[in-house]
Amino acid sequence: MSPMLFALAALAPAQGLEWVQANYTKYEYRIPMRDGPRLFTAVYVPKDTSKRWPILLNRTPYTVRPYGADRHRTSLGPSEKCARDLFLFAYQDVRGRGRSEGEFVNVRPRLPAKGPREIDETTDTWDTIEWLLRNVPGHNGRVGLWGISYPGFYASMGAIDAHPALKCSSPQAPVTDWFIGDDFHHNGAFFLPHGFNFFASFGRPRTEPPAMDDPQFRHGTPDGYRFFLDLGPLRNADERLFRGGVPFWKELMEHGSYDDFWKARDVRPHLRDVQPAVLTVGGWFDAEDLFGALETYRAIERQSPGTSNRLVMGPWSHGGWARGDGDALGFVRFHAKTARFFQEEIEFPFFRRHLKETDEPELPEAFVFETGRNQWRRHDAWPPRQTVERTFWFRERGRLAHEPPADEQGFDEYPSDPAKPVPSYSGIHIGMAREYMVDDQRQAARRPDVVVYQTEPLEEDVTLAGPIGADLHVSTTGTDSDWVVKLIDVYPDDFPDPDPNPTGVRMAGFQQLVRGEPMRGKFRNGFDKPEPFEPGKPARVAFTMPDVYHTFRNGHQIMVQVHSTWFPLVDRNPQKFCDIYAATEADFQKTTQRVLRSRGAASALRVRVLEAEKVPGEEKTR
Numbered sequence: 102m103s104p105m106l107f108a109l110a111a112l113a114p115a116q117g118l119e120w121v122q123a124n125y126t127k128y129e130y131r132i133p134m135r136d137g138p139r140l141f142t143a144v145y146v147p148k149d150t151s152k153r154w155p156i157l158l159n160r161t162p163y164t165v166r167p168y169g170a171d172r173h174r175t176s177l178g179p180s181e182k183c184a185r186d187l188f189l190f191a192y193q194d195v196r197g198r199g200r201s202e203g204e205f206v207n208v209r210p211r212l213p214a215k216g217p218r219e220i221d222e223t224t225d226t227w228d229t230i231e232w233l234l235r236n237v238p239g240h241n242g243r244v245g246l247w248g249i250s251y252p253g254f255y256a257s258m259g260a261i262d263a264h265p266a267l268k269c270s271s272p273q274a275p276v277t278d279w280f281i282g283d284d285f286h287h288n289g290a291f292f293l294p295h296g297f298n299f300f301a302s303f304g305r306p307r308t309e310p311p312a313m314d315d316p317q318f319r320h321g322t323p324d325g326y327r328f329f330l331d332l333g334p335l336r337n338a339d340e341r342l343f344r345g346g347v348p349f350w351k352e353l354m355e356h357g358s359y360d361d362f363w364k365a366r367d368v369r370p371h372l373r374d375v376q377p378a379v380l381t382v383g384g385w386f387d388a389e390d391l392f393g394a395l396e397t398y399r400a401i402e403r404q405s406p407g408t409s410n411r412l413v414m415g416p417w418s419h420g421g422w423a424r425g426d427g428d429a430l431g432f433v434r435f436h437a438k439t440a441r442f443f444q445e446e447i448e449f450p451f452f453r454r455h456l457k458e459t460d461e462p463e464l465p466e467a468f469v470f471e472t473g474r475n476q477w478r479r480h481d482a483w484p485p486r487q488t489v490e491r492t493f494w495f496r497e498r499g500r501l502a503h504e505p506p507a508d509e510q511g512f513d514e515y516p517s518d519p520a521k522p523v524p525s526y527s528g529i530h531i532g533m534a535r536e537y538m539v540d541d542q543r544q545a546a547r548r549p550d551v552v553v554y555q556t557e558p559l560e561e562d563v564t565l566a567g568p569i570g571a572d573l574h575v576s577t578t579g580t581d582s583d584w585v586v587k588l589i590d591v592y593p594d595d596f597p598d599p600d601p602n603p604t605g606v607r608m609a610g611f612q613q614l615v616r617g618e619p620m621r622g623k624f625r626n627g628f629d630k631p632e633p634f635e636p637g638k639p640a641r642v643a644f645t646m647p648d649v650y651h652t653f654r655n656g657h658q659i660m661v662q663v664h665s666t667w668f669p670l671v672d673r674n675p676q677k678f679c680d681i682y683a684a685t686e687a688d689f690q691k692t693t694q695r696v697l698r699s700r701g702a703a704s705a706l707r708v709r710v711l712e713a714e715k716v717p718g719e720e721k722t723r
Contacts, residue, residue, distance in 0.1 A: 115176040116184050122173050124148055124187075129170050132232045134196070134225055136218045138203030141165065142193040142229065145177055146239055153241035154189045155268075155456035156233055159248050160226065160255040162303075164199035165192035179247050179271070179423065180444035183452060189240050191233060195255060196225060197307070205307070207349050208254060208276060210365035211261065226259035230266055243456045246270040246377075249420045250390055257368050257397055260377050269455035271448070273382040274390035274419055275397050280363040281628065282392025285353065288644055289621035289628055290583055291681075293672040294325050295389065295533040296353065297338060304347040318342075325531045326524055329669040334684045354682040359628035369400040378409035380451045380464070382443075384417030385472060386430055386538035391647050398483065409463075412483050413447055414650065415439045415470045418535040422448075431536030432606050433613060434599055435475045442477065471564065472615075473590065473652030484567030484648065488709035493556075493659065495696060495704045501554040501661055511699045513552045515664070517582065518691045519673040522666030523550055533670060542589050542612040545662060552696055555591060555660040563653045563710060569616055569646040570707035573663070576640065577622070579676035579692035580633040584642050585667045587617035588706065590651065591658040612660060618646040619671045623678060633678035639702055661706055663696055 126146050131139035143165045147154050157178060167174065174192075178184040197205025212221045230244050244266045248256040253275030260270040280286045285296040301318035320328050332338060335354065343350055356362045379401055383394025398412040416435045421427055427440030447468055450461035467483035470476070480486075494505045495513075526534050527541050534540070545551050571586040592611040599608070623631040625642045634640055653659050666673065675681060675688040696704050 116181055118173060118175045121145070121175065121177060121184075125173070125177065125190075127170055127173055128237070129168070130232075130236070131202075132193070132229055134203070134220060134228050136220050138196060138201070140193055140196060140202070140225065140229065141200035142191055142233075144192075144233070144237055145174075145190040146237065147187045147189065149187060150239060152187075153239055154187055155241050155243040155245060155452075156191055156230075156237070157183070157188045157245045157247060157452065157456070158191045158193065158226075158229065158233075158259075159252055160193045160195050160222075160229070160246075160259070161248065161252045162195050162198040162205065163251070165194050166199070168200065179448060179452075182445055182449045186449070186453070188452070188456070189237065191229075191237075193229060195222070196220075208279060208366040211258065211368070211371045222255055222258035223261045223263075226255070226267075227262070227264045230264040234266055241457075242266055243268045243458075245452055245456050247273065248275075249273040249423060251276055253390070253393070254368065257372065260375050260379060261371050261373075263375070263377050267377045269378040269380070269452065271380040271382060271451065272397055273394070273422070274384065274387055275368070275381070275393045276390060277369060277393035277396050278363070278367045280359050281367075282396070282647070283390050287392075287619055287671075289359070289624040290619040290674075291335070291353075291672040292533060292670060293329055293335075294531070294669050296350075297329075298532045300347050300350045300353075301343070304349045306346075306348065320531050323531050324529050325669045326529075328531065330522075333686060334688075335672055335682050336684070357680055357682050358624070358631050364629075369396055372397065372400040373404040375401055375405040375408045375410075378411075378451075378455050380411045380413065380448070382413045382422060382448075384419065384421055385414055385470070385650065386416060386535075387419045387421075388533055388535050388538050389419045395648055410466075411451070411464045412467045413443065413469070414467075414648075415443055416472050416475075418538065431539045432541065432604055432608065432611065433539045435470075435472070437475060439470060439477075469650050471650050471652060473564070473654055474562070478650070484709055485711055488566050488711050491708050491710045493554075493661065493706045493708065495554045495661070495698045497698070499552075499554050501556045501659060501706075505703050505705075506698050506700055508699055509701070512695045512697045514693060514695050515550050515552050516691065517550055517577075517665040517676065517694050519666060519676060519689045520691075522668035522673055523548060523585075523664050525667045525670035537670065538614060538617075540614050541606070542587060542614055542660075542662060543610070545587075545664070546612060546660075548664075550666070551662050551664040553660060553662050555658050558593065558656050558658055559653055561655055562713060563659065564651070564713070565653075565708050566648075566650050566711045567709035568648045571618070571620070571642075571644055571646055572707060573642045573704045574639055574697040574702035575642055575704070576637055576695045576697070577634050577676070577692050578636050579690060580636060580678035581674055582622045582634065582676050582692065582694065583619050583665050583667070583671065583674045584622055585617065585619045585662075585664050585671070586646065586706070587662040588615045588646070588649070589613060589660040589662060590615050590653055591660050593656045615651050616646050616649050617667075618644070619667055620644045621674065631678075639697055665692075665694055
């Protein structure tokens with residue numbers, strides 16, 4: 102969710118400065134909100150006055166630069182095709198960011214009830230649309246919203262109690278819940294390099310006049326494992342490095358459970374009776390907001406049954422559908438230009454249908470990319486209706502099987518030492534490597550503090566479609582622990598290397614991460630009520646991992662890894678029940694962990710399998 106990502110995303114479909122200047126006239130406005138502050142808005146109006154054009158609005162905390170009526174963006178719109186088809190594009194600095202007035206609040210909560218001068222992001226969006234309709238000539242009275250990541254949050258909020266002119270909204274990788282599954286926490290576990298690096302720049306108070314760029318933190322090393330291990334307990338970040346200069350970091354550290362602070366910032370309860378058509382977009386390998394895309398779609402589907410609600414999921418990292426071709430991630434190849442297909446065959450027709458009232462056909466309920474076989478699929482529901490529930494049980498000698506254990510006793514044991522945590526990446530990275538979502542897991546499988554279960558080579562393709570349920574029965578000699586579960590596709594030993602092979606990595610025996618999630622054990626009975634483990638006493642830790650749509654091919658193996666550290670991606674749990682954000686060096690301890698696999702305490706992975714004979718046909722890609 103870094104500002105740099107969105108600078109790159111804006112440049113990806115670049116039409117070029119000369120083309121933008123030749124076809125659009127730029128205007129700059131300061132639009133007044135109902136409580137007084139004015140929001141800086143750059144509007145690009147087509148020079149072609151033969152028609153009236155719909156408005157596409159993007160609201161962002163990352164600034165709408167370049168500033169100045171004679172200084173233009175080098176690209177407009179969510180894609181080049183949208184820009185060349187001509188829309189009226191409006192870009193707005195949200196309240197308190199860039200050159201907009203007022204106070205900025207991170208993921209500003211939705212007000213339960215609004216008086217005449219009370220505000221939230223829904224009212225700011227309404228006031229902006231109303232002003233644009235009254236003051237910008239050449240529009241056709243129809244407005245659309247779109248945004249990726251943090252701007253995706255504003256696209257979600259703008260669709261709530263929407264202005265009547267707002268006909269569609271496309272939240273893309275939208276920030277939705279920063280404690281349960283987006284960005285900085287996954288199941289209560291803190292994603293350390295992402296949170297630290299993002300707020301080290303974005304979280305600094307705005308200068309006057311506003312700086313052109315957020316300040317960048319200098320780590321002094323490219324090695325994030327070393328940097329964050331040397332940092333020590335999380336409390337040292339503010340004391341040694343931030344020195345009180347990052348206010349939201351302090352708020353993060355003060356709210357270590359799912360309290361009212363986080364609950365107020367969950368968008369999902371407010372996605373009710375949504376009137377605009379919605380196209381929610383996400384990436385299967387989005388390291389930041391995969392959760393947000395899936396949960397936004399689900400919340401609207403559940404709470405707004407009459408809404409035109411569509412889901413698109415592709416094989417992308419964060420924002421990968423808006424930059425590049427989308428044909429690869431890390432060492433994994435998808436053999437299709439998936440980003441281009443999305444922009445031209447999905448996103449562009451969606452905006453034309455709802456904003457220009459063309460006869461583009463309605464999109465399917467779920468337009469999703471199946472990895473493994475690497476092809477687009479259309480479904481009338483997500484997860485697909487043609488799935489059946491299956492269970493993979495953890496068995497003796499590292500087996501992963503469909504038959505539950507019959508033994509009265511059985512377990513696998515491993516040590517967990519927060520001073521020597523399991524690395525989260527195969528390479529050296531200072532931040533959260535976007536490629537970790539498909540990274541090779543061989544380096545972890547060989548460690549004594551990781552337990553591994555896997556099937557025999559598959560005799561036929563197995564397609565998983567939908568959420569993954571991790572159901573662990575465990576014990577620990579400590580009073581708290583994290584439990585990391587990873588679903589992995591093991592390539593056969595004769596798998597060919599790509600030609601050409603610029604990375605030099607051998608793909609034979611590659612262990613591709615398909616889905617991995619941590620669970621902070623003290624939240625096993627509720628994210629708002631942390632509870633200690635009783636040392637040595639069995640306990641159940643069950644949680645849901647984000648959806649997948651992946652086919653394990655004939656000859657591949659399905660693997661599951663379980664361990665208790667995943668560093669530096671996830672901050673170190675002291676393995677002692679305490680406020681982790683206030684923990685000292687003395688609180689960190691080694692433990693012995695057990696994963697139980699007996700008849701009365703059988704650990705397993707619960708999945709949805711798409712029946713092979715009912716798989717829809719392949720979509721053309723280019």
